[in-house]
Amino acid sequence: MEARIVTLLAFFAILNCCYTLHNGKVVVCNYETKAHLREGQGKFDLAALEPALQYCTHLIYGYAAIKEDTLKLVPLNEQFDVIRDNYRHVTNLKVKYPNLKVILSVGGNEDVTGEGAEKNLKYRQVLESSAHRLAFINSAHTLVKGFGFDGIDLAWEFPETKPKKIKTGFGKFWSSVKKTFSGETVIDEKAEEHRDQFTSLIRELKTAFKPDNFLITLTVLPNVNSTVYYDPRGLAPYVDFVTLQAFDFYTPQRNPKLADFPAPLYDLIDRRPDENVDAWIKYWLNNGFPVNKLILGIPTYGRTWKLDEDAKVDSVPPEGLDGAGAPGPLTKDAGILSYPEVCLKIRGGTGNVSPSGYRKIPDATNKKGFYAYKLPDGEKNEEGVWIAYEDPQTAASKGAYVKSKGLAGIALDDLTLDDFRGVCSDNKYAILKAAVAAL
Numbered sequence: 001m002e003a004r005i006v007t008l009l010a011f012f013a014i015l016n017c018c019y020t021l022h023n024g025k026v027v028v029c030n031y032e033t034k035a036h037l038r039e040g041q042g043k044f045d046l047a048a049l050e051p052a053l054q055y056c057t058h059l060i061y062g063y064a065a066i067k068e069d070t071l072k073l074v075p076l077n078e079q080f081d082v083i084r085d086n087y088r089h090v091t092n093l094k095v096k097y098p099n100l101k102v103i104l105s106v107g108g109n110e111d112v113t114g115e116g117a118e119k120n121l122k123y124r125q126v127l128e129s130s131a132h133r134l135a136f137i138n139s140a141h142t143l144v145k146g147f148g149f150d151g152i153d154l155a156w157e158f159p160e161t162k163p164k165k166i167k168t169g170f171g172k173f174w175s176s177v178k179k180t181f182s183g184e185t186v187i188d189e190k191a192e193e194h195r196d197q198f199t200s201l202i203r204e205l206k207t208a209f210k211p212d213n214f215l216i217t218l219t220v221l222p223n224v225n226s227t228v229y230y231d232p233r234g235l236a237p238y239v240d241f242v243t244l245q246a247f248d249f250y251t252p253q254r255n256p257k258l259a260d261f262p263a264p265l266y267d268l269i270d271r272r273p274d275e276n277v278d279a280w281i282k283y284w285l286n287n288g289f290p291v292n293k294l295i296l297g298i299p300t301y302g303r304t305w306k307l308d309e310d311a312k313v314d315s316v317p318p319e320g321l322d323g324a325g326a327p328g329p330l331t332k333d334a335g336i337l338s339y340p341e342v343c344l345k346i347r348g349g350t351g352n353v354s355p356s357g358y359r360k361i362p363d364a365t366n367k368k369g370f371y372a373y374k375l376p377d378g379e380k381n382e383e384g385v386w387i388a389y390e391d392p393q394t395a396a397s398k399g400a401y402v403k404s405k406g407l408a409g410i411a412l413d414d415l416t417l418d419d420f421r422g423v424c425s426d427n428k429y430a431i432l433k434a435a436v437a438a439l
């Protein structure tokens, strides 16, 4: 009799849990709090956030930081997070959205210190002794519990892979790149130790979080090589899920002379074999990670490169690139545009050319992604631009991929760069909704 009641209770506990929305899939919504600093239509406050929440099972608060001297977890922006109480305002949203889990994320390429070999060294130092790990874990527990979060996400800032370099001018560079740079340069001599210590950190974190049932999730950042830093089988028992940010293989900052589709689903000719979504997913699945804990990240922005006078754009990769494109009017960062910034440039027009002169290149395969470009116009003194971007259609392809592979769900990166005001159409959060609908 008692056993039956326990079973029944467990059954209801599962029903109540977060994993029942959207066909049983997890929808992780990343929220970059720095977007409150943007101006005008780009400003992202809690009123802008709310319309997204009915679609999200998890809201990830970006970001917390590691303090260099103590290696403890601390707020990234004390003034905004704590003094202006944004932590509390966000975790209090659970009153209105009782199924929502709110998770505090550490790292995410927003907590950056040092340069060269010292860049983000503290992320490796935390791992290197059990005393350091303990200091980090205790401070994480205090922060999560103290502000009412449901758990922690580790978007750990491991060293990135070295970007491809172009030695020859353009022309036959793509094939020469392949030959010259397929050998990896060592980026972290203690990589193997760091990988094992990271698994220890997660195991110890699990022990500390268990009494409160706090969630532990991981986000693998773009250009962090999973085969180097993550042991899927070893991590599996201790994490609730892992999000793979399998995009940004080429960025104008890392690759000023080389551009590509934003996040191709499958292997394309002449790329490194792990520069696509499917290769990342396969690495995790083939190395003992459960499919029902694996989540695919979907970007909500475009990357832009400047085009020179003699650019050749009839194929991908294009030739004649010259670093990051001009900042967008809302996001004001070189080389990146939010989805609404992209759509305002490319929408409308006839024959695939928008009124502002961008030619849109469709992708009949639904596997590569979209790009659009505008050649430089010397007379009007206008810069040429090449944009690789995600939009509702490419996000839906990724949602469909997740469904067909039986993965746990998707993670939007991030809400603040989606069309949260509905300027592209009257549809707020078009990318989020399209991806969710495909699940």
Ligand SMILES: *[C@@H]1O[C@H](CO)[C@@H](O)[C@H](O)[C@H]1NC(C)=O
Pocket: 161, 162, 184, 225, 227, 228, 272, 274
């Ligand atoms: C990732 O590391 C593996 C070796 O573990 C290497 O073969 C591969 O080329 C690396 N990928 C990138 C993009 O650097």
